[in-house]
Amino acid sequence: MSSCLMPIWGDVLTGLGIHRESKPRRSGLTCVLDKHLGIEGTRELISVAGPYIDVVKLTSLTSAFYDPDVLRNKIRLLRDADIDVCVGGTCAEVMLWQKAYPAFLAKAGQWGFTGIEISDGTIEMPDAMRREAIDRALAGGFRVFSEVGRKEWSPQTGLEDLVSDLKRDLACGVDKVIVEAMEIGQSVGIMDAEGNPSEEGLRALTEAAGGPEKIIFEAPLRHQQEIFIDRLGTNVNLGNIPPMEVLVVEATRWKTTGIPFMTAYSANPTGA
Numbered sequence: 001m002s003s004c005l006m007p008i009w010g011d012v013l014t015g016l017g018i019h020r021e022s023k024p025r026r027s028g029l030t031c032v033l034d035k036h037l038g039i040e041g042t043r044e045l046i047s048v049a050g051p052y053i054d055v056v057k058l059t060s061l062t063s064a065f066y067d068p069d070v071l072r073n074k075i076r077l078l079r080d081a082d083i084d085v086c087v088g089g090t091c092a093e094v095m096l097w098q099k100a101y102p103a104f105l106a107k108a109g110q111w112g113f114t115g116i117e118i119s120d121g122t123i124e125m126p127d128a129m130r131r132e133a134i135d136r137a138l139a140g141g142f143r144v145f146s147e148v149g150r151k152e153w154s155p156q157t158g159l160e161d162l163v164s165d166l167k168r169d170l171a172c173g174v175d176k177v178i179v180e181a182m183e184i185g186q187s188v189g190i191m192d193a194e195g196n197p198s199e200e201g202l203r204a205l206t207e208a209a210g211g212p213e214k215i216i217f218e219a220p221l222r223h224q225q226e227i228f229i230d231r232l233g234t235n236v237n238l239g240n241i242p243p244m245e246v247l248v249v250e251a252t253r254w255k256t257t258g259i260p261f262m263t264a265y266s267a268n269p270t271g272a
Contacts, residue, residue: 018234018254023082027213028235031055032243042074049246050081057086061094075112089119089147097123105140119147134172149180149189159201163208178239181218195221202231212236225249226258
């Protein structure tokens with residue numbers, strides 16, 4: 001156990017049996033959805049939760065509306081904390097739609113972004129276009145995340161497509177495949193109307209990817225985070241995490257709160 005991952009109680013809680021890698025992590029990623037944080041908010045987030053954050057995604061096209069100095073300093077702060085800074089998938093969709101994608105990649109690199117998300121949540125994207133978009137981003141030196149699942153899909157109609165698209169994107173060489181859940185986390189992808197992930201969906205996707213390491217499950221809701229960690233383990237990758245939830249997610253990974261704590265306690269009530 002790295003001391004930076006539980007610096008206060010780590011020498012006391014020696015029997016939890018949890019392994020967490022230090023950054024850069026290959027699994028157990030916590031990916032934060034950032035809609036508005038300024039310099040002070042970003043600095044506070046890093047000071048409180050920086051060791052537990054792997055990626056910050058500036059959602060939609062929000063990065064277009066920052067004051068240039070604010071955006072430049074914000075990206076610098078995140079990169080100095082070993083946090084990747086990703087442009088959201090909707091931004092890339094807009095650039096592809098407007099035939100501005102190559103220039104967008106060049107400018108993203110100049111600004112210091114390290115991650116590009118490729119999605120087709122809104123636009124129609126033939127496989128050839130998707131492969132080209134992924135290839136261009138990889139060639140530009142970006143960490144490429146793809147997203148599968150359209151915003152209007154439901155768990156009843158989309159599972160076979162999700163599995164097929166996941167396999168396609170992994171074959172294209174993306175770093176991780178994100179399973180869409182949007183910000184509401186309900187009635188999309190593998191989520192039902194109450195925001196509970198389908199057990200069948202979890203099995204099908206993890207089997208298709210050879211395990212959960214290559215998948216990021218969007219989990220904006222608290223009970224979703226608990227379910228994913230309980231079902232798939234401490235080091236499942238989670239996305240669309242609100243900034244204020246990062247430490248609670250980490251505590252859940254250590255099975256010290258929520259459903260994972262209840263499961264761990266039921267299995268071993270004495271704690272021995």
